Amino acid sequence: MGEPRRRRRGGVRRYRFAEGPAALTLRIPEVLDSQYGMYVWPCAVVLAQYLWVHRRSLPGKRVLEVGAGVSLPGVLAAKCGAEVTLSDSEELPQCLRNCRRSCLLNRLPHVPVLGLTWGRVSPELLSLAPVDIILGSDVFFDPKDFEDILTTIYFLLEKNPHAQFWTTYQVRSADWSIEALLCKWKLKNIHVPLHSFSADKEHLASSSLPGRHTIEMMIISLAQSDGT
Ligand SMILES: C[S@@+](CC[C@H](N)C(=O)[O-])C[C@H]1O[C@@H](n2cnc3c(N)ncnc32)[C@H](O)[C@@H]1O
Numbered sequence: 001m002g003e004p005r006r007r008r009r010g011g012v013r014r015y016r017f018a019e020g021p022a023a024l025t026l027r028i029p030e031v032l033d034s035q036y037g038m039y040v041w042p043c044a045v046v047l048a049q050y051l052w053v054h055r056r057s058l059p060g061k062r063v064l065e066v067g068a069g070v071s072l073p074g075v076l077a078a079k080c081g082a083e084v085t086l087s088d089s090e091e092l093p094q095c096l097r098n099c100r101r102s103c104l105l106n107r108l109p110h111v112p113v114l115g116l117t118w119g120r121v122s123p124e125l126l127s128l129a130p131v132d133i134i135l136g137s138d139v140f141f142d143p144k145d146f147e148d149i150l151t152t153i154y155f156l157l158e159k160n161p162h163a164q165f166w167t168t169y170q171v172r173s174a175d176w177s178i179e180a181l182l183c184k185w186k187l188k189n190i191h192v193p194l195h196s197f198s199a200d201k202e203h204l205a206s207s208s209l210p211g212r213h214t215i216e217m218m219i220i221s222l223a224q225s226d227g228t
Helices: 042-053 072-079 092-107 143-159 180-185
Strands: 009-021 022-032 061-068 083-088 113-115 133-137 166-169 187-192 216-220
Touching: 009 042, 022 072, 022 092, 042 072, 042 133, 042 166, 042 216, 061 072, 061 143, 072 083, 072 092, 072 133, 083 092, 092 113, 133 143, 143 166, 143 180, 143 187, 143 216, 180 187
Parallel strands: 061 083, 061 133, 083 113, 133 166
Antiparallel strands: 009 022, 166 216, 187 216
16 A cells, blocks of 8 residues: 655755854755654754764774664764764665655765664574664664564674764653663663763754753763673
């Protein structure tokens, strides 16, 4: 069955990252839609800022973004020289299409876009090429998905023990925690303070999206691995 036709409003927003004489402007298409993956979330600007500050380490790195939506962090990583694969739920074809539009608008026609649903061991997940960095911006937004996300991350880290999961999340409820799940899946996390990468601001990358939201960043890796 085809997708229902709906009138949607949207446009293209610019995000400008700058440091001294270096600058990068990305164009991201956004569609006002009830689906979460059709526009940029505050966490994405913060994760993209982290990548921008660490851009010199990105060339040649194999990067997979999960729950990418319109993929601001993944697109930035690709523009900085990483070999990026973008993914979002295989059940959301419109979102995957918008993700491809982000790549095309930023002259990245060869970035692969895959359907990868958290917690599902699919042929796409099984046949993924090796990765060094997994990105996830605002994927911890519904506690019912937390274990599925960490199952997928654990699967990827087991196959790539040196890899790390770089993730930003928005604090929406003081009750939500992934600590017990990290322990269950033998994963460890390191909290990265926003001020350490100049992201402790209400405005970032010419955007007011971070605003006063409480956003945190962490790096998750196998508890037994040193990660690099
Ligand atoms: C809050 S949005 C964040 C989007 C984007 N990462 C950002 O920060 O702008 C959550 C994203 O997770 C995706 N998602 C939701 N459930 C998913 C699932 N079960 N498997 C994979 N992706 C999923 C959504 O399509 C959406 O793109």
